[in-house]
Amino acid sequence: NVPDVFLFLAMAESNFISHAKSGKQAVGIWQFLAPTARKYGLRVDEYVDERKDPYKATNAAIKYLKRLHKMFGKWYLAALAYNAGEGTLQRAIKRAGTDDVMVLLDPKKKYLPKESRKYLAKIVMLALISNDKRYRVSSELAYILTRGEEYDILPVKVKGAELLDYVAERIKLRSSFLRQLNPHIKRGFTPPDVKRYTIYIPKLKYKEFVANYKPSNSYRNFVVYKVKKGDSLYAIAKKFRLRVSSIKKFNHLRSNLLRPGQKLILPVAKKRKRIYKVRPGDTIIKIAKRFGVDPKKLKAWNDKKSNFIKAGEELVILY
Template identity: 35%
Template sequence: MGARTYGAVLPRWLGITLLVGTWHLAGCSAYRVNHTAEPFLAEYAAGPAAAEPPQFSLARPSLPESGSAAQRSRADQFSVSHPRVDDYVTSFQTDSRGFYQRALNRGSRYLPRMERVLREENVPTELAYLPLIESGFRTHAVSRAGAVGPWQFIRATGRRYGLRIDGYVDERRDPVKATRAAARYLKDLYAQFGDWHLSLAAYNTGEMHIQRELNRGRAEDYWEMSERGYLARETCNFVPQFLAALQIAQDPTAYGFEQPPDEPLQYDLVRVSHSVPLKTVAKITNTSVDQISELNPALHRGVTPPQGYTVRVPKGTKDIVEVALARMRHDARQVVAAPLPSTPETYKLRKGDSLAAVAKRHGVSLTALLKANRIRDARRVAAGRVLRLPAGARSAKVAAPARAPQRLAARRAR
């Protein structure tokens, strides 16, 4: 479907003359689609064509005729015929073609689980394609405004809908958990506005802005609000951009795109009770750190939190990982529990000890003890030093060192 021209095209001089006076009336229709900007990368940077006359269109969208808006299925609002939707279809097919194909391919790894979450939350599955224009399905996408992840949550909204955001974890990057948060947010917006176009606009600009415009009574729906210039340019573009992206995604080959690969991410879940580096998980599963990081995009420090975490591992490796981590945990506890002061390997020198007595007590020569610890002068070794015992040393009960005879005699003389 190509772009269409609606309304009268004004002569250049008249268009320039009337531009200032009619800017408010024209609203979003004064903007042409920027066919050179990728939607996410440009953050909807389509601007007015300075050398072109503005085009005015107060066209309303054509919706399926299946009763009143209240009775019509909410999914019907995603099948819209409108000139601005057509413009974005053309944009995706031409200058933004590479972006769209890459985003569609990337999204195929996440869409099955996203759609399942939306169904569980009783939200239309068509909304699973919203991250296509929000982020290009990039889990690590960050906007200029600080929105993060495939669904582009700002910190406050993410936390409001239950996403963990701290020094170890940012669940805005998690394609499953962020989808559930987005579904609940969108469901709340639909409950407030009763219209998916308004709900999508509110998702982009904030529900307070949309509610304020409705309260003013100047517009009844998104399209009127948009055409009359009551919305920011980005929000004006956001809804038709999404509808165009969805239209293509439902039948990519019909619009000249390749069918995305059917290769969704597959993984098992392993609960760990302590901090585990992702490189350790990669080594256990014989994969790369990049592969483990792709499965766990919310972990932005390359390690699981010390309080415990459910980590994703490659499909079929759950048992291997659980056994390996349990063994490592057991070995670590054994090392921590091992007594340091007196073992066949080490001995902590106590006040009054002599190196000769320590060597004799453990069945090694004084020379061997000095050599093992690189000690040149036995008289300069202080109490508290941990000595390495040479190979072949035997364990011995640590008895209190005997006082030197001359010291005892001196005390008795007092």
Template identity: 50%
Template sequence: MIGRIFAAIFLLPALLFGALTFESNSNREVQIVRAFDLPLSFLNDAKLQKIISKKRKEYQRHGFFKSLDQAYLFIPMIKDSLAHSDVPDEFLFLAMAESGFSIDAYSRKKASGLWQFMPETGRIFGLQINDYVDERKDLLKSTNAALTYLETLHARFNKWYLAAIAYNCGEGRLFRAIKKAGTDDINVLLDEKKRYLPRESRNYIRKIVALTLLAADEDFMINQEYAYLLNRANAYSIAQVEVARGERISRVAKLINMPTYKLASLNRHLNYDFVPPHDKKYTIYIPYVKLNEFRQNYKPAPLETFYMLHSVESGENLSRIGKKYRVPYKMIKEFNRLHSNVLRIGQKLVIPVSKPLDLKNGKYIVKRGDSLEAIARNFETTVSSLKKLNNLQGNLIRVGDRLSIYD
């Protein structure tokens, strides 16, 4: 047992930093500030030390890995992307500063995802944001987009700490600050009296450096829950698999014997319980340990086998059919690859009847118009199972009720 614990200690820096190892504290600190192109004197910055002290106390109370809990599902994927980019490994903690490593993070300014992309910036760097997906929440695509963005910022400002600051406040805002200050020297830009940069941006680079220094602090990390989480990371590494157009996440989950909400949590970029219908195939994420089961059990199936099939009647059009099933008519059109809105009597249409993935930690919040029957059908369970799990005597449910879906 003791041997495994010490093994975990030495695995931790490799997982978080790649080539960095637990040497002396001073050597690690030098490596980190150099990675950001910062002067060594930055380690003496009073506000940086204050943030480190505050975070150290916070994490000693609540645990450093509480913030990393979800991240340990996909840190290996982020590290692999970093290894294939020019961005220093230390920028892993930019994601922690941006979102607390939460895929679902959403700001008042409409930034979303692990790397907190604004919609327009996300689209510029190739992320799809539409009725079907919000790829700002896609683990791999958002990470690659963020790294490309950071490489672009570094090419413009020529220093990694400037790229990080620009990521926070925008290129134009940083350019004006440098012009006004007459230099890109970090000590000048962070001047508290001159305020060349917004307060948030002044503390932003300090926060990223502080988090990186804490994660590289051997004495600090030894007292954290590293062994459990490292083992969990190994068990829950992520694999990419291709599924057919319109495939349902709930069906894939059933085929690989895991709860739908857990598979959905790896694919938060999907707005519905199905992948987009545009292309023949679509890539989703599954736990690596489920890869063999997927390969053995998954076979594409005709859409009508797990969606509703509608026969067009006299007087019906796409709009009327969409209202009947509470599905946008454009979605019906795309699922059936229709080139026009013209329908013929008797024509068969696949209707993607599926609500958004509203499960969080296995709970579903009841909405207006819901019934136990509809909820059971949507999540491929039974009314009796829902009643048993939620101690319901009858079929009455109320808007706002939180229902357990899976045992």
């Protein structure tokens, strides 16, 4: 129930460039700021930026525009609020004493910022051009959302922490092209904190996906590591039993330079669970040393406040 003309709002915001970024840090086709994006159900974190997902971001924009329409009562006011912000528009209406569009856009009174005044005019201009038979490419406005895509695309579910390169290999598609279809995935793999995650593939590859994709058996997981003062790539790699080259690859690093506070994605091995039966003479320290784990963590895994254990007791060990 949002008018088709609002597609031109997206065109005015970003020219339909999914990786568009403004000086104010608004991102994607619909130019969401991160707090607003999260408010309307989009993930923005170390793993993904769903403001760059044209489908999820469009659904979020629809929710936002409907809310603005409910708040202000008119679609042109919803468009102005989308660009200028709810508070800015409310103050402008209060100063003008009316919500009449011609009054609000008065360049002499300057009730709204210059950018916002031009913005509504730009949407109207784009809509008029699109409806002119001399320029119109299609009778369906919605086609412009996917006008730059080489193929029709479909959403499919893959497992969490799945490499896009692996999926591309299974469906015989160039890895670079699959990454291009999924600009919202930051590091080349799906978020590790969910069981399944949606990615997009060409419609032509759907049958191959159904026939050939099986979740990888990789024991890989990913953790976020915050760089501390004095850290080096070599020290971090040694601590997590990784290659320096792997850390650089997953974080798109061209050099070995790090800065305190920088966040790194580390492709660590998933921990395996083992039930260990305590033998006579065992201690927490001895068992922890045997399995290469921290004694404090061993106690935490087993809800122990002291080091007391007894023969025959079963302990959970993650290693």
